[in-house]
Amino acid sequence: MAEAWQRQSPLARRSPMDDDTGAGLAMTEREFLAKITVRGKVADDAIRDALGIALPGEPNTACSGKDHAILWLGPDEWLVVGPPDTEKELVSTLATALPDAAVIDVTEGYATIRLGGPLAREVLSMGTPLDLHPREFAAGAATRTLFARTTVILHKISDDPVFDIHVERSQAEYLWTWLETASRPYRDALR
């Protein structure tokens, strides 16, 4: 029976949204990214040794390396994001490196939407009370925040208006529909 199964990502039923004009909005699901919650006492050195990147110590920030990003979510909570299909090894690496912390695989618990394009900030501002001006929310900023009727983890991944949004799996379709609907008039206007 071993090969009978298939994995289905939370937004497998939605087609990505392209930004043909380059003036609008692109939206895709980033499937199966490994996502690990780390809670408790975490030594910066241990993380550096394990993943080669620093542990974000400041609220509203993230540290990124080639393969991984670590997002500060709370004074004793981080989200480690890694390439697809690496969650098992990531859990074991982290659990070994961080004996005093709780390391929980939440890969399947969250969906990740990448939103980018000139309209991205505007559309996000329709849902979150967070100030997304580059002065306040620059590349590398990350936080959990309110978004419309749900909670998201927002991560600005570059100087360009490109964001990764992690949302609880069961609400992924809601968020997708919401972003699609909110941006529709502007996408229509670009047609």
Next chain:
Amino acid sequence: MMLIPCPWCGDRLDAEFTCGGEAHIMRPDPATASDAEWADYLFMRENPKGLHHERWFHAHGCRRWFHMTRDTASHRIVAVYAITESAPEASG
């Protein structure tokens, strides 16, 4: 729509938080507390008009509880302090 200074995340809209009501209510020893003392702990509240020490939870953010002193009439926020701390004296 208050702007609440989360001790961790900084200023955030009040809708990201849950208010946990009056702070510094001691849970009495259940073995010795009288019915009246237990009722006092469970239900009785200062509910002042003016400065109020209260507990807040950044539910949509860092998910930390903290203390805040706020004027219930003007909604002015006077102090924010750790959940493990007792009320700052200056703020009454």
Next chain:
Amino acid sequence: MQSWRNSTGGIIDRSRRLSFTFDGRRLAGHPGDTLASALLANGIHLVGRSFKYHRPRGIVGSGVEEPNALVRLGEGGAVEPNARATTSELFDGLVASSQNRWPSLAFDVGALNSVASGLIPAGFYYKTFMWPAKAWTFYERFIRRAAGLGQAPEEPDPDVYEKRFAHCDVLVVGAGPAGLQAARAAAPAPAGVRAAPAAGRSGARVILADEQAVPGGSLLAEHVTLDGVPGQDWPESVRTELASMTDVTLLTRTTVAGYYDHNFLVAVERLTDHLPSGESPLPRQRLWKIRARHVVLATGAIERPLVFPGNDRPGVMLGSAVRAFANRWGVRCGARAVVFANNDSAYRSAIDAADSGIHVTTIVDCRAAPRGRLVEEAHSRGIDVLAGSVIAGVEGRKRVRGVAISTLDGSTPAAARKECDLVMMSGGWNPTVHLASQSGTRLAWDESLATFIPGDAASHQTSVGAAAGTFGLVECLTSGALAGTDAAARAGFDGEAPPVPEVDDDTGDGALDLEAFWHRPASPRDGKAFHDLQNDVTTADVALATRENYVSVEHFKRYTTTGMGTDQGKTSNVNGLAILAGHVGSSIPGVGHTTYRPFYTPVTIGALAGIDTAGELYDPVRRTPMHAWHAANGAHFEDVGQWKRPYCYLREGESVEEAVERETRAVRTGVGILDASTLGKIDVQGKDAAAFLDRLYTGTFSTLAPGRCRYGLMCHDDGMVFDDGVTARIADNRFLVSTTTGGAATVLNWFEEWLQTEWWDLDVHMTSVTTQWAAIAVAGPESRDLVSGLTTTDLSSDAFPFMTWRDADIAGIPGRIFRISFSGETGYELHVPASYALSLWQILMMAGERHAITPYGTEAMHVLRAEKGFIIVGQDTDGTTTPHDLGMSWLVSKKKPDFLGKRGLRRPDTLREDRKQLVGLLTDDPQVVIPEGAHVSPEPEAKPPVPMEGWVSSSYMSPNCGHSIALALIRRGHDRMGESVAIPLEDRTIRARIVKPVFFDEEGARLRG
């Protein structure tokens, strides 16, 4: 023919013609027009009927203050009732009609009210319609029909709306001269022009919002030059300047309507209301929710009408409005005008009106000796000035024909009669203090202006310009610039005030030289004098309210309805207060003022709702990974919290009841599968995890061995049950807690609250894994057979007993198997990572074909658990139920020194023996199902109130028992086994016997077998 339109002047585009209709009449106007200016250009003054007396009413103002000219705009679903003609921009094809009249505007049957007006003074309805008793509903029907203004739409709204948050350092409200200067000053300068931006920062972020289509405010209605540029053009040059700056947002057609705590303001931007429908794909309106570090309120001022008999006749207008129509729109509001004034600004209006071609014959000035340059200028235009005089009456019904003038002291009544078709009234100015007041800023009385101005600011805000009672243009420009610099500085940015433009203003320094005139007592024969035009409130009503002691300002407002119309009293409040003060012999500040509440002008519901209204966007629909399969296979869904769960799966031709019965049977006879993914799951780990759970649950988890599961109840500290579920010990320091579907978030927050606020010394961490793991319950006598085919794990009862769990490969998927059961059958709950769940479900369905596997929904689950007497928190409990009431004392630890609820369970009323306790009920007639929620009564035949001693919480026809079953909470129920009870219904009484709440496999052989 726009016969009242001048051939030059104003900021309209005469090269284009826009066609529109009013009450079916086809008319024309120009881009730049409002509906009001276009109507007036066509000579139309009569636009509506008043609320109470149905008196003919004309356009009074030129902006948001308009009390009368409320019309219905649009057609079909896209209609808008009660739209102000004065702020509705004209577009080609606009359709407008008048309201509150039948059959027509010119002939309105409702005007009979006017004839009977003597009978219906303020508050008349409180004094009558009381006979016969209960007849009010009869009278009410007629009153309701007569009341109301416009007609609500009858079809759904075709438009969409949008909301967004914005953040800025400085928000400037109002783009008049003061606001424009404030924005220029606060805005970051283009590099090298003014102060360098602060280190590392680009400069202050500025939002400038104005309700009009173009910036400029009062400048648009005046004849001045700024730096040699006409005042009507200067704002456009500032707009260009601001547009070149980063981080400056100029929002036109945007009304800031609400001012909330900590400088959070709400504004509505009208994106497409000025366009023919379908021309733009953008939302109709956009709600801005703005957080500003500092707010500059440059909201201007609104001219005050004067109160005199007949002041509501069409053709009686605000002087400033006549001036605006002339200067901005090139429209003459009449041929022959009389001005009624108590201050100098009236003269500016008179002069501009005269210059626009209106024959202004007379200024009736209540001041004894008006003097100064403006007065002389009026004289020079041949305008008579009658000092110390007032208008004592107005002739004409649907249009002013003339006025009667008397001396102020009344010594010479009817001193003169002047023919005119236009009366311009000018009673001084009320600063637009609404937003300041909403923010909590107290208002102060300014004696020289005879009005309220903002007092000390309650938040980081500055009122400036006319909004602060400053009326000179140069002063407005200067103080605006200062306010802008100051605001930026307070937000942490250095700036330099922009230069104040050189003003060539031949109309004076803004001093009003006002002498307050509120009203002069007149006899009813002179006609009604209105201080509130929209709500038809007269000076006689004020007198009556005073006489009856409704003199507290709020009583006065409510009794007379002053200021309670759609205009929210913009033109009526101060006049009303002043007249009231006169009656009670108090000063106006002594009387006080009512509170300004949101919104400044009415806000469209659609805009406040945004896109979060339809279907899934109103509230997220949470779906499990198998949702699509359920939907494709006949699932009849129910809402459980935000989740959609299959209630049952309908086969073709099957009813819901039949499906539930089939599914219920299948689980007891073969095998069923249930999507249990929605149950809450919390990963709890840390050295003190066990101790932590011991404090939260009534039972004990520290004694649970890894690999085992235990059911637990959770109470609040008052001892009342609030959630339940099975907890598995994963490792010494790790547990997996399950919660009810609806309780997942609440329980996690409850855990966090206790950990962080009371027990922070414990080493525990919680993480929700509800959506990480999908769960499939496999239940039924053939469940072991089915599952064992998919895993190498030994499922035999010895190796894998009831209430244990194992890591396992399930069809090649790494997961966990829990030997737990809510159905009372042999059963397994399979947990796999969510993305594999749909596959596993399909594999099970395939592998289960030979067992006739049946997917079952929540209702079959409910029946199955009720057969076993398992409770559902929230259905068999109600917030007043203890574990003991549920017969679950065995779950309440006696050994633990403390847990949440322990002390609460020892209070006198929680210890009582006559509490309502959970029992089973078997009906005498086994085929009768008691309705859920029915109550048990010891005296079913009694007349109401019938005594009640409990209620039925769960009740089903059990196909497996072959009879109906019910769970009930009945007073002293545990001691009453075997007793017969009565359940009185509307039409019959059901008899039943109290039994233990378990109806199937009492020994649990199937569960454990």
Next chain:
Amino acid sequence: MKYSLWNLLRQAPRGHRDWPQAWRNPEPKEAYDVIIIGAGGHGLATAYYLAKEHGISRTAVLEKGWLGGGNTGRNTTIVRSNYLWDESAHLYEHSLRLFETLSQDLNFNVMFSPRGVINLAHNEHDLKELRRRGHACRLNGIDYEMVTPREIKEIAPIINISRSIRYPVLGGAMQRRAGNARHDAVAWGLARRADELGVDIIQNCEVTGIDVRDGRVTGVQTTRGAIRANRIGAVPAGHASVVASMAGLRLPVESHALQAMVTEPVKPVLDTVIMSNTVHVYISQSDKGELVLGAGIDGYNSYSQKGGINVIEHQLEGLCELYPIVSRLKIMRVWGGIVDIAPDASPIISKTPIEGFYINCGWGTGGFKATPGSGWVFAHTIAQDRPHRLNEAFDLGRFESGLLIDEHGAAAVAH
């Protein structure tokens, strides 16, 4: 002068010159038999029934602002009695019956309009709750009927009963005898009648202290001097804790801002009152034509009479799907009141540990409907120094003994 059509007719030609004051503005006396703190509807009703039913008219009603200015003048005017628990049902039913004849009793038209109140169910759980409440109401003699979506649509054509909306209407429960009344008129009518019976209503008189000697009250300190009385009934609504603290008491209530709003007036579109707990929407149409909408409470303690816009937004988001025609109507005015909420969402009408000091509070979001009933039982409690059968269960002691009257289901947000 009696309020009647006849007298209106007689006054019309005289310009209504002869109507007397609706109530006096008396100076406070040195002492009264009873002092009522708070001239809201409940306080005025207490004074009225003390005089009418118990012959006690040496009463002062002290009001820090203007009579009827608190929650009495700020609510959405719903009157109903379809409560779950016997204790509540009996109390609210008594009040509803008093409402039915209140206009005649007071000779002041309070416009009680039994236009019916419908509670909507949007899921299976709602339906179960409504049915349970329905069975209880029937046995308590309170009219209550389950109505189908189609029946609801007939009664209120503007409602959307499509099954495809987020929270479809699965059914509802209707109390036909319920409805609404004009809130100001209730306060004014009670004030006028109480005043006629000799009660001194003293406005702009804030109580600043309560004098307690040897465990019993002796009077109050006010901004207009000291006033003596051996019996003091406090009915201060949102300010209950503030007043109780003057007597050294803590109460099991917390004060929150509750908002409501009206649209611009339109011609009649809705003839009944419709409430929904799940969607947090309740709606009726005033006689003036405004749609009257109740919002929820803010989640934090507040005495500001001003709530957050997010509560309003959420309200209207739900409204638009249930009543699609409202989308283009405009909200004219939003206001707030301070409601004092007890842990079991039931009121407290009780004696206190201080002799002669009585408290009536905790009405939360739904006190208006109880106005006459609350005054009636409170007057009895003060006059007899013991609760009436109808308010026995609503005493302070329940918080100690644990016998709460949990009306969260009935109350939720939508009173």
